[in-house]
Amino acid sequence: MSQQRLLDIKNGYNFRELGGYQTEDGRFVKWNKVLRSGDLSELSDSDLAFLEDYGINFDVDLRSDIERTKAPDKKSSKIKLIPNPVFNSGHDKTEQQYAEQYMDDAKRGKQNMINSYQSMVTSPSAQNAFKNLFKTLLANTDDGAVLFHCAQGKDRTGLSAAFFLFALGVDEETIKKDYLLSKEAMKPFIQVKIDQYSKYGMTDELRQNLHDLYTVDESYFDAAMATIKEKYGNINNFLHEFIGLSDADIAKLKDIYLTD
Template identity: 65%
Template sequence: MRDKMNNKRLLDVKNGYNFRELGGYPTKDGRTIKWNKLIRSGELSELSKADQEYLTNYGVKYDVDLRSDLERKNAADKMLPKTTFIPNPVFNTGHDKTDEEYAKQYSINPNLGTENMILSYQSMVTEESAKKAFRNLFDTLLKNNQDKSSVLFHCAQGKDRTGLSAAFILFALGVSENDIRQDYLISKEQMKPYVQLKINEYSKYGMNDILKNNLSNLYSVDEKYFDAAMDMIKKEYGNIDNFLHEFIGLSDQEITKLRDIYLTD
């Protein structure tokens, strides 16, 4: 999936999911997002030495971890040299049941996975913890003004908390909603191996079609989820620009600075 001769949307990280570049997207003012500046991904807990070396050579300067304290404790990121680690939970609750409890919970109601994902996306544009986390992320982005230095931001699978973070960054940089939506949906293909992994893992507790369907909905992405967040933003703030200013707290000057840092003619 190459955008240019030496630039790739999908990064060559072997022991991790959904490592992707945000470079190359055009903006409404005729500029383009720089490569080697913005990386979105899943967790860094399984990285091999080669993966760590690859990301270090790629220029990762900041690792912003959007997971909860419990998630970080259970699967800590492998640290990268020369990289500042920033714990930055979007939510600090949930993910506290055993796999067996989750298997039981999601084996009864076929709509539960989708319903919970929609609620989660709505919470990410209304909850105080999410507001604080997105502001912290943008504060880090505003500090990343050196050449060949990247901000990597991630959650567990790099699709939901990371997906909306990427969307808000791209909106702030002036990328079209269609391109933002398409970038978000890349996770659908990227997460197929992970969905199968979870189905295999949960099979030991007894697998039925309801559980399988819920796992697919929980561990993938869907336009319904993205739209749930966008519709809530429109309901609460009128439009995305108001949301960026009022919820995340970005000033016009900060948006101009972000564009100066991350865009090229």
């Protein structure tokens, strides 16, 4: 397998490798062990073959039950699907209702994203999902990879990737840079959403909100980190107390996912 950050998936968004990042002890995250992505509902046969050849063992779906029902993942029978919703409410409005919600206040989208990021480091449902994700990551002791994803692979997936890299000892600046790679990766999707919602009447406010809802931003990431530091003091305490990782768990994660 080649060592490239953005994977060549034709019918999906934001499929990325987490290998190659250096940790504070001088080791590196292994390539071909963990992928992060948007949903798998539109994958072509060649996309599916690519992921099967990649050796995916587990598909951890962070979307809600409603999202999974509307757009179920395509995958081979060799891949174990693990439904694992970070939030299991919302996502139940029609397109027109969403358009009307964001039509007149240009700040609403960004504020809703910040609120969502704060909820992802405080809510019981998110806590349960992150615990389950790490159980799967700890179980991936054979050859093969874990893929985890949400709808666009940027928010629920973005923080999941951040917590995984934090647990391995990657520094925060590097982790934030990985998170912000979604900004470029999502540009085509933002245009798709603008075209999709134009039939309801496009205002400057709606256009701005669609951008803010379907991109990533430093302010989103920083809101989550500030909440973590306020409630737990530092990310290490958060990993132990909120996600429930023991020192032995973190040592095992490093054994599985790091190399010299």
